[in-house]
Amino acid sequence: AQRVTQPEKLLSVxxxxxxxxxxxxxxxGSPELFWYVQxxxxxxxxxxxxxxxxxxxxxxxxxxxxxxxxxxxxPFAQEEDSAMYYCALGVLSGYSTLTFGKGTxxxxxx
Amino acid sequence: xxxxxxxxxxxxxxxGQQVTLSCSPISGHRSVSWYQQTPGQGxxxxxxxxxxxxxxxxxFPGRFSGRQFSNSRSExxxxxxxxxxxxxxxxxxxxxxxxAGELFFGEGSRLTVL
Numbered sequence: 001a002q003r004v005t006q007p008e009k010l011l012s013v014x015x016x017x018x019x020x021x022x023x024x025x026x027x028x029g030s031p032e033l034f035w036y037v038q039x040x041x042x043x044x045x046x047x048x049x050x051x052x053x054x055x056x057x058x059x060x061x062x063x064x065x066x067x068x069x070x071x072x073x074x075p076f077a078q079e080e081d082s083a084m085y086y087c088a089l090g091v092l093s094g095y096s097t098l099t100f101g102k103g104t105x106x107x108x109x110x
Numbered sequence: 111x112x113x114x115x116x117x118x119x120x121x122x123x124x125x126g127q128q129v130t131l132s133c134s135p136i137s138g139h140r141s142v143s144w145y146q147q148t149p150g151q152g153x154x155x156x157x158x159x160x161x162x163x164x165x166x167x168x169x170f171p172g173r174f175s176g177r178q179f180s181n182s183r184s185e186x187x188x189x190x191x192x193x194x195x196x197x198x199x200x201x202x203x204x205x206x207x208x209x210a211g212e213l214f215f216g217e218g219s220r221l222t223v224l
Binding site (some may be wrong): 046 | 113141143145151152153154155160204212213214215216217
């Protein structure tokens with residue numbers, strides 16, 4: 001069975017500080033990992049996916065299959081980064097089903 | 111292009127009633143997925159429809175059902191409502207082919223069961 005664990009419910013940092021949102025997954029096959037974000041009063045939306053290996057809004061995430069992790073990082077947090085972040089796991093079967101973690105609320109203070 | 115549209119946005123029902131929620135996907139998207147979001151359990155997958163066929167189902171009782179129409183619009187139904195069914199129900203659409211792709215979410219339908 002697939003499982004995604006985000007150990008922190010809340011992460012509070014000051015503006016300019018580095019940020020790391022943790023995500024661990026459990027899946028026996030080849031995973032496809034995503035980070036979704038929900039800003040206040042907005043829809044849940046894709047932030048980035050591991051297969052793209054890109055940086056979005058300064059965020060990066062590297063898939064570590066050995067540690068089964070997909071942590072989200074940003075070197076210098078901004079106030080506008082405050083949001084709910086969800087890590088999600090997809091399977092490479094052509095389906096559009098994602099298993100989500102319970103989310104981490106990131107609060108960036110001035 | 112227009113985003114995913116869900117109706118109604120809010121509704122209140124009593125125990126034992128049934129409810130139908132509607133979702134219109136982004137034009138050209140053939141896959142529609144439904145998720146239940148609660149504070150305690152987070153986002154839980156209900157089911158996914160692709161070209162009018164249910165191709166994946168989550169671990170929910172049979173009271174939860176859905177369907178997809180030829181225009182890709184989807185409905186989900188919950189019968190014999192229970193207090194625990196109170197939640198935000200999110201619909202997401204995607205192209206639905208190839209690898210697990212980007213999901214585009216609606217704003218959700220917030221169901222309160224009294």
